[in-house]
Amino acid sequence: MMPCFSSKEELNPKPLESISQGNPNCKVDLSFLMDGSWSIGKRRFQLQKQFLGNVAQALGIGSAGPLMGIVQYGDDPSTEFNLKTYTNSKDLRNAIEKIPQKGGLSNVGKALSFVNKNFFSDANGNRGGAPNVVVVMVDGWPTDQVEEASRLARESGINIFFVTIEAAAESEQQNVIEPNFVDKAVCRTNGFYSINVPSWFSLHKVVQPLVKRVCDSERLVCSKTCLNSADIGFVIDGSSSVGTNNFRTVLQFVANISKEFEISDTDTRIGAVQYTYEQRLEFSFDKYSSKQDVLSAIKRISYWSGGTSTGAAISYASEQLFSKSKPNKRKIMILITDGRSYDDVRVPAMTAHQNGVIAYSVGVAWAAQDELEAIATDPDTEHSFFVDEFDNLYRFVNQLIQNICTEFNSQPRN
Structure with a gap:
């Protein structure tokens, strides 16, 4: 009589060692x-x-x-x-x-x-x-x-x-x-x-x-590519002149930039600071390690309203965000503001540049050109942007990412 095999055995399952x-x-x-x-x-x-x-x-x-x-x-x-x-x-x-x-x-x-x-x-x-x-x-x-x-x-x-x-x-x-x-x-x-x-x-x-x-x-x-090896810190103006609706638009802009990067604890990391007269750490680089979590966290940032001390905000971001950056990451600061600062931006910006932070400034409406240039890493034309109204911010998303990548790829390779 034929021995009875279950159909499972006849299929000859692959021996287990075939996946090592x-x-x-x-x-x-x-x-x-x-x-x-x-x-x-x-x-x-x-x-x-x-x-x-x-x-x-x-x-x-x-x-x-x-x-x-x-x-x-x-x-x-x-x-x-x-x-x-x-x-x-x-x-x-x-x-x-x-x-x-x-x-x-x-x-x-x-x-x-x-x-x-x-x-x-x-x-x-x-x-x-x-x-x-x-x-x-x-x-x-x-x-x-x-x-x-x-x-x-x-x-x-x-x-x-x-x-x-x-x-x-x-x-x-x-x-x-x-x-x-x-x-x-x-x-x-x-x-x-x-x-x-x-x-x-x-x-x-x-x-x-x-x-x-x-x-x-x-x-x-x-x-390492331009998209997977940076620590990007957003410094966001939450002053009264921005207003609730425009603040949402700014957060959308921040999210649109962030989502182009490869985000994880070993790839690009994102952090954010909001400022008025005072500063608030919204989240640090090591807080979220997936794109979804970062995008949700950006959405949840609540509008603060107050004055505009951009210089103090840059110093705060240097201490709270970038001092905790990983040594093999590029430190990129993207600052968004809609008005002239009440304090000096030059010295804090210079200190940040000397500490290896690559700074991009994005000015809207009443932002001052001379300040945007002082905040930005040289050459200013590649690191500072100005737009007349908040609704046009989205136009700079691709340009910003392109500039970050061009700069990354022009590094010496010996």
Whole structure:
């Protein structure tokens, strides 16, 4: 007689070990760009696959640790598998072993552009809280430009590493499109983000050093973008001249700016101060760690009404908000006022600037141009705004965020 199986058993549930927790000390989302160009040849393509398999093994792939996907490039790049395809090292190694070579040129710039647009999406398993890392394998040198594509990828917060094998010999130098392509591509030119290997046969020696670097999340500074690495303190004028309705409009403006940022206790944090003659800490940077909570807290701020001591408010914000800012965050103050201050703004503003606060001033109606400029960080044209009425505040939301990002992305990167 046939033994009776319940239908559940016949479905052959996956053995449990197929989802591994992985190495929790290395929670990164990795994309390896493998070189599939014809110049590499069959033998070295095989060595590259072996190397990637060994890296997968050494990383300890798993749902709570590192996840790894692979894009192969030649003339055009294509995803071999994404971050969520394999959740343990063994399955990943087997899959790498089966990758066939694409052939074509070594269009690294095109491949970086592809990864920036397609790879790190939520649909492909990007986890958001884990740093995004791209490791580019290059045999010889790229056949296209990498500088522009790399810059855009870095601005999205991607940490780019290069592993270059067998660099161009003297006689080949004239074929290289961008002689210092590695320095133009990586996010810091201090040697941390690039490894050069003299030959494919010595590649196995760099497995451990590479794994150690991509897992060193403290040093993956390039995951920081203008949207996820600031402490933003709003300093809001609550004086009598504003009035209840306009005050609501100001709060809407503050909310519209805040919601463009990535907010969490490790990303951007928001704080707020309201002032009249006196000052009130509405909430500090460490009070709320989700966008929803921050937006609700902004809505709940109640209008105070009183005089206008903007200078004292700047000093208060420096002490109550920015002195508690995290050292690796950019300190950004956005002050909104509708009139001339009763006290001096220059000295408090200068002190704030000297303490590393980047100040933006937004003036409405009767606000004084000379004061707005004194409050703002130089150049004033990029840090101070004036609008004739409260209802037009919304026009500056995008401009403000754009200026914050432009300033962030122009930081030196060595």
